[in-house]
Amino acid sequence: MASMARDLLARDSVAATLERITAWAIELVDGCDAAGILVLHDKRVETLAPTDQMVIDSDRLQERLGEGPCFDAAHSSRGEQVFRIADLTGEGQRWPVYAPQAHALGVGSMMGFLLFTDDEDLGALNLYSRKPGAFTEISELSGWLLASHAAVAVSAARTHAQMEEAVATRHTIGEAMGILRGAHRLTEEQAFDVLRRYSQEQNVKLREVARQICERGSR
Numbered sequence: 001m002a003s004m005a006r007d008l009l010a011r012d013s014v015a016a017t018l019e020r021i022t023a024w025a026i027e028l029v030d031g032c033d034a035a036g037i038l039v040l041h042d043k044r045v046e047t048l049a050p051t052d053q054m055v056i057d058s059d060r061l062q063e064r065l066g067e068g069p070c071f072d073a074a075h076s077s078r079g080e081q082v083f084r085i086a087d088l089t090g091e092g093q094r095w096p097v098y099a100p101q102a103h104a105l106g107v108g109s110m111m112g113f114l115l116f117t118d119d120e121d122l123g124a125l126n127l128y129s130r131k132p133g134a135f136t137e138i139s140e141l142s143g144w145l146l147a148s149h150a151a152v153a154v155s156a157a158r159t160h161a162q163m164e165e166a167v168a169t170r171h172t173i174g175e176a177m178g179i180l181r182g183a184h185r186l187t188e189e190q191a192f193d194v195l196r197r198y199s200q201e202q203n204v205k206l207r208e209v210a211r212q213i214c215e216r217g218s219r
Helices: 002-009 014-028 053-065 069-075 098-105 137-184 188-202 206-216
Strands: 034-041 044-048 082-085 109-116 121-129
Touching (some): 014 034, 014 137, 044 053, 053 098, 053 121, 069 082, 069 109, 069 121, 082 137, 109 137, 121 137, 137 188, 137 206, 188 206
Antiparallel strands (some): 034 044, 034 121, 082 109, 109 121
16 A cells, blocks of 8 residues: 555656556455546546446446446535445346446446545546455455545646646746737736737637747747
């Protein structure tokens, strides 16, 4: 677990962090054959870092049907934060349409963990086994520990990405202002006003306006 935590925090992007999370799930959690992260955008499902086609097929099935354990886990922090399904064939009453079709995809048993920090939901980490009864209480504990570390790592990766984007945006805006000042003999305040006014009038983000000016130079 310590090695896993260091490995996750060493990733240089959100995508790389997610890929390592699902890879670690297969390595650390007994019975886990496949893993993926489901993020719910209203009713649209996004599958991140799947390790097997079965994960993608299951997520698409839940999106189409509007039901299923992973769909429920990602839906709200007020719902279940952990679920463990020993045998999917016994869940026909809870998910009457999803359960038999998921079983036909090869899913025998499942576990899911809401990825969350104190201030944001990040989706659900879902683990699959092709065998019924594959996940035990120890498997659930290992999955929960992984999900706890994963939530922190994803949040850190997102913060880092946002900071890098902010620095890059500031640099681009500064470069665009320099081009405008040199070409039209404007003050720094006047150059920024030109950028801001064009952004508002054209309904284009300020960083995009700046990027276009940098690409075109003083033209």
